[in-house]
Amino acid sequence: MKEEEKDTKRSTFSVEQLQLICTDYMFPAASAVQAVLTFLVERLLIQPEVQDKIHEEIDRVVGRDRMPSLDDRQNMPYTEACIREIMRFETLVPLGVLHRTVKPTTIDKYHIPENTVVAFNYVSLHMDKKIWGDPENFRPERFIKNGILNLSADKSLPFGSDRYIRYDTKKDFSEKSTNQQNLNVRVIIVNEWPEIKGMRLSR
Numbered sequence: 001m002k003e004e005e006k007d008t009k010r011s012t013f014s015v016e017q018l019q020l021i022c023t024d025y026m027f028p029a030a031s032a033v034q035a036v037l038t039f040l041v042e043r044l045l046i047q048p049e050v051q052d053k054i055h056e057e058i059d060r061v062v063g064r065d066r067m068p069s070l071d072d073r074q075n076m077p078y079t080e081a082c083i084r085e086i087m088r089f090e091t092l093v094p095l096g097v098l099h100r101t102v103k104p105t106t107i108d109k110y111h112i113p114e115n116t117v118v119a120f121n122y123v124s125l126h127m128d129k130k131i132w133g134d135p136e137n138f139r140p141e142r143f144i145k146n147g148i149l150n151l152s153a154d155k156s157l158p159f160g161s162d163r164y165i166r167y168d169t170k171k172d173f174s175e176k177s178t179n180q181q182n183l184n185v186r187v188i189i190v191n192e193w194p195e196i197k198g199m200r201l202s203r
């Protein structure tokens, strides 16, 4: 960049751009997927029957002798439905990233002038009773029809737009199925330890 500036006195790139690219990619790569998976682990503690179903699917499709791969994804509708459902249930970026209108526009009866900051409320979409019926329940089955993933039932927009959806759900799928293959999480209430002694805590 410095070389280019020396020769041409200008650059197609700037330090600010570099800083923002680093922020855009390093910040979410180090936080977003992990946060979603943490929410899912928390949910598995609250609803252990969901974890049992994920395990059953992993054991049946992948087994214990190899790592899960993205080729397994199409045969694991329940695990995928859990990832989609947690991103609906716990909206990671509630108001998305702020946008600016580049020209005047009209949405419904509202006129929005040029250069207006616009935010989308993804929580209201993800918790809309008219769309989901029972949005307050974590119910991965809502995305499954006749044993297969029913993508048309997924009206959620966890990534704001489908520009990112392929990459992110793939990464979530790989990480979650690999983690869960050898992990079993359970809530242990210390005072009740003697009563749960016989419980299998790890696999």
Ligand code: HEM
Pocket: 024, 025, 026, 028, 029, 032, 033, 036, 087, 092, 093, 095, 096, 097, 098, 120, 158, 159, 160, 161, 164, 168, 172
């Ligand atoms: C499950 C994980 C993630 C979720 C739920 C998520 C969600 C979102 C949402 C809601 C937006 C705003 C979209 C909009 O309003 O236009 C966004 C923007 C973005 N995300 Fe993610 N994201 C995730 C992971 C990642 C990862 C891993 C990366 C990069 C490695 C990434 C890079 C970006 C970038 C570059 C933008 C655009 C920012 C901008 O417009 O300035 N995201 N993401």
